[in-house]
Amino acid sequence: MKIRVGFGFDVHRLVSGRELWLGGIKLDYELGLLGHSDADVLIHAICDALLGAANMRDIGYHFPDNATEFSNIDSKILLSKTINIIATKGYKVGNVDATVCAERPKLNPHIPKMQEVLAGVMNVDPEDISIKATTTEKLGFTGRQEGIAAYATVLIEKP
Numbered sequence: 001m002k003i004r005v006g007f008g009f010d011v012h013r014l015v016s017g018r019e020l021w022l023g024g025i026k027l028d029y030e031l032g033l034l035g036h037s038d039a040d041v042l043i044h045a046i047c048d049a050l051l052g053a054a055n056m057r058d059i060g061y062h063f064p065d066n067a068t069e070f071s072n073i074d075s076k077i078l079l080s081k082t083i084n085i086i087a088t089k090g091y092k093v094g095n096v097d098a099t100v101c102a103e104r105p106k107l108n109p110h111i112p113k114m115q116e117v118l119a120g121v122m123n124v125d126p127e128d129i130s131i132k133a134t135t136t137e138k139l140g141f142t143g144r145q146e147g148i149a150a151y152a153t154v155l156i157e158k159p
Contacts (some may be wrong), residue, residue: 001138002158003094003115006053010044011149022100022107022148023114023131024076024121029105034147036065040075042100042114042131045152050093053156055062065150077122086156094155095128101142101149107133 018032021081033039047059056062060080062085063070070078083093096118100107111131119126136143 003054004053004091004156004158006049006154006156008045008050008052008059008152008154009150010041010048010059011147012039012041012044013034014145016046017046018044020105021075023110024079024117027107030158031145032101037063037070037073037078038075041134041148041150042098043075043079043118043151046096046098046118049096049152050082050086050156053154054089056085056089064081068101075102076117076121078137083122090158090159091156093122093124093128094141094153094157095124095130096122096152097130097150099132099134101134101136101151103135103138103143103145114135122150130133 006020010037012033014031015034015088019022020027020029021038048097114131115126118129139148142149
């Protein structure tokens with residue numbers, strides 16, 4: 001069996017007038033993330049990690065932010081497409097370890113649902129999806145609640 005590791009990072013600005021989608025679920029919050037798609041930073045970081053692990057470029061290469069077909073798209077669709085892309089090289093997801101940096105909203109109560117939703121899209125057990133939430137202790141753009149960042153590490157496997 002061949003295994004590879006990938007790392008992904010994404011960030012989006014928090015703005016009014018947008019829904020907040022994170023980890024494939026909609027959160028009740030007064031601000032949302034600005035982006036061409038639904039701007040789900042967690043899914044975008046996971047997509048980049050998966051593509052990087054398979055040495056298949058990045059999310060912007062496969063789903064450019066100037067392509068109308070991806071305007072306001074549900075990022076779960078992008079994740080599903082990413083799973084199909086890495087499968088063309090024979091890879092499947094082993095596990096995901098991700099961290100979301102946000103002062104607000106509090107994310108811990110939502111993590112089990114995120115794990116369930118993401119596992120369904122990636123066709124893995126929810127136990128294979130680790131999501132952690134942290135703050136930056138009010139430092140930097142995330143600390144000032146100007147945006148949310150996400151980091152993801154993945155292991156992919158080829159039998």
